Amino acid sequence: MMNNMTRDKRTIKFTKPIAADKDGLQLATPEIVAKYIAKRLKTDIIADLGCGIGGQVIFFAKECKKVYAVERNPQKLEFAKENCKLYGVNNVEFIPGDALSEEVKTQVSDADIIFSDPARPLAEKERTLENLEPPIIEILKMYSDVTQNIAFHAPPQIAPERLVFDCEREYLSLNGQLNRLTLYFGALKRCERSAVVLPEEARLCSSDAPVIKTGTLQEYVYEPEPSVVKARLLNEFARTIADAGAEIFFYNGDERRILLTSSGLIESPFFKDRYRVVSKTEMDILKLKGILKAEKATNVVLRLDIEPEKYWELRKKLEEGLAGTRTLHVFGFGNEVVVGEKIKR
Numbered sequence: 241m242m243n244n245m246t247r248d249k250r251t252i253k254f255t256k257p258i259a260a261d262k263d264g265l266q267l268a269t270p271e272i273v274a275k276y277i278a279k280r281l282k283t284d285i286i287a288d289l290g291c292g293i294g295g296q297v298i299f300f301a302k303e304c305k306k307v308y309a310v311e312r313n314p315q316k317l318e319f320a321k322e323n324c325k326l327y328g329v330n331n332v333e334f335i336p337g338d339a340l341s342e343e344v345k346t347q348v349s350d351a352d353i354i355f356s357d358p359a360r361p362l363a364e365k366e367r368t369l370e371n372l373e374p375p376i377i378e379i380l381k382m383y384s385d386v387t388q389n390i391a392f393h394a395p396p397q398i399a400p401e402r403l404v405f406d407c408e409r410e411y412l413s414l415n416g417q418l419n420r421l422t423l424y425f426g427a428l429k430r431c432e433r434s435a436v437v438l439p440e441e442a443r444l445c446s447s448d449a450p451v452i453k454t455g456t457l458q459e460y461v462y463e464p465e466p467s468v469v470k471a472r473l474l475n476e477f478a479r480t481i482a483d484a485g486a487e488i489f490f491y492n493g494d495e496r497r498i499l500l501t502s503s504g505l506i507e508s509p510f511f512k513d514r515y516r517v518v519s520k521t522e523m524d525i526l527k528l529k530g531i532l533k534a535e536k537a538t539n540v541v542l543r544l545d546i547e548p549e550k551y552w553e554l555r556k557k558l559e560e561g562l563a564g565t566r567t568l569h570v571f572g573f574g575n576e577v578v579v580g581e582k583i584k585r
Contacts, residue, residue, distance in 0.1 A: 259322040260293045261315065267359060268295040269393070272438055273412065273420055278303040281355060281391060281428070287348040289339035289356040290374055294320030294332075296357060301329035308348045310335045339374045340382060353428070354383045357393040380405075380425070388426030396421035396470065412436040413467035416512040421470075435467040435510070442509035444473045444480070452478040455489025455501055457520055461571075461580055462488070462500045463512040469498055477510050484508075492573045497543060499571060499578065515580030518568060523575045529558060531579055536564030544572025 253270045260268065269277070278299035287308035291297045293316055300307045301324065309324075309332050311317040317336055324332050337344045339356070348354075356379055358372035376392050383390060394403070396411060396418050403409060408424040408431055415438075424430070431445035452474050468477050474490065481488045484506075491501040505514070519531045532540060540558045542551060558570075571578040 254295070256326050258293065258295070258326065259319045261319070264293040264316055264319060267357075268293055269357060270414065270419070271295070271299075273414060274299040276412070276436065276438060276441065277355075277391075277420075277422065281353055283352040283389075285351045286353045286355055287351040289344075289348075289354060289379060290358060291320055292316050292357070292359070294323045296355070297332055298324055298327045298329055300355070301331050302327075305331065307332045308335055308351060309333065310337060310339050310344055310348065312336065312338050340378055345382060345386065349386055352387060352389060354379070354387055354390045355392070356390075376423070389428050390425040391428055392423045394421045394423055400472075408432065408434060409471065410434040410436060411467040411470040412438065413465045413512075414438045416465065418466040418470060433471045433473060435465065435471040435473050437465050437467060437509050440509040444468060444471070444476050444510065446471070446473060447476055447479075449475040449479040451475055452488070452490045452500075455491065457491055457517060457578065458489070458501045458503045459517055460502050460505055460583075461491060461515050461517055461578060462502070462506070463515075464498060464500060465510050465512045468510050469495060474498070474500075477508075480510070481506060481508065492576070492578075496545075497571070497573075505583070514583040515569060516583060518579040518581055521577050521579070523572060523577050525557060528570065528577060528579075529561075532558060532562055532568060533564075535566060535568060535579070537566045537568045538562050538564045539567040541567065541569045542572075543569055544577075546572075 255271060274296045277296060282303040285306045286300050286304045287310060288297050288300060289310045291309040291311045294309060297307055297309045297320055309320055311320060314336060317334055321334055335344060335347055356374060358374055405423060408429040410422045410424065412420040433446040435444045464477060478488055486506050488500050488502045488506060491499045493499050518535050521527050521531060540555055542555055546554060566581060569580050569582060
């Protein structure tokens with residue numbers, strides 16, 4: 241057993257010393273995300289199929305009258321019981337068994353909502369639906385006569401064309417990192433695609449927003465939140481900026497790296513980071529070093545397509561001889577380079 245207040249990159253995954261094994265801890269939904277999901281799925285009775293160590297169950301129990309926690313792994317189910325006690329929830333019925341068995345289906349047949357966060361291989365070259373356990377398609381087939389209101393977590397990196405369901409696809413980013421993709425079926429569906437940003441709980445939904453205009457480089461550039469990019473909601477995002485009385489343009493990029501630009505500084509929860517533009521040049525080491533020296537840089541962060549083993553080699557070349565105090569970010573698009581300084585929040 242492992243007792244940890246787990247730190248997950250930029251955020252604490254749990255605020256209490258939960259009981260877990262290594263895999264359960266790694267796959268568990270962060271507490272702040274679990275709270276959001278529980279609020280969105282608030283109902284009388286909810287069933288969590290394949291609940292693992294119970295990270296999501298805890299917060300369902302805080303929002304719903306009753307929770308069914310189904311898990312076929314006895315050890316994980318014991319962890320879930322311990323963790324529910326730790327968080328002081330007692331309205332959970334723990335069910336050992338296979339979510340795809342008729343016995344389990346009968347036990348949860350009065351649920352208003354079926355939820356599942358299927359387990360997935362920790363090492364997988366390409367994220368697919370086929371390797372999820374329990375499989376999403378099988379759950380849909382088996383439980384559609386219990387309720388149409390079903391929600392799943394799916395790998396957020398999965399190719400959109402693989403998601404051939406009639407559902408809402410909600411991409412969620414946490415502290416600037418893509419964290420979850422949730423599929424909502426039946427009456428849970430609010431739109432075709434959505435993006436959520438935590439901890440702000442800002443949300444965008446797909447609509448008929450006009451296409452974002454492309455513009456020339458201006459005084460400021462921005463990286464949109466990865467959930468907005470993944471959900472393909474740049475047009476809807478631009479409309480929120482226009483509704484606030486400002487204007488923003490698409491400058492350059494692809495799904496991996498996008499820069500938006502504006503003449504005046506804009507605030508929005510849908511920005512991952514904001515930068516003041518320092519310079520624009522071509523991909524030439526000597527020219528770039530000259531700009532970095534003139535701007536009194538000391539550290540350089542590279543934001544361009546480069547092989548991992550060559551990243552530090554190039555960064556070392558650029559930082560050699562710098563004696564300033566500023567950290568500058570270098571964005572590369574082909575032979576074009578934009579140098580910017582991050583604006584602190």
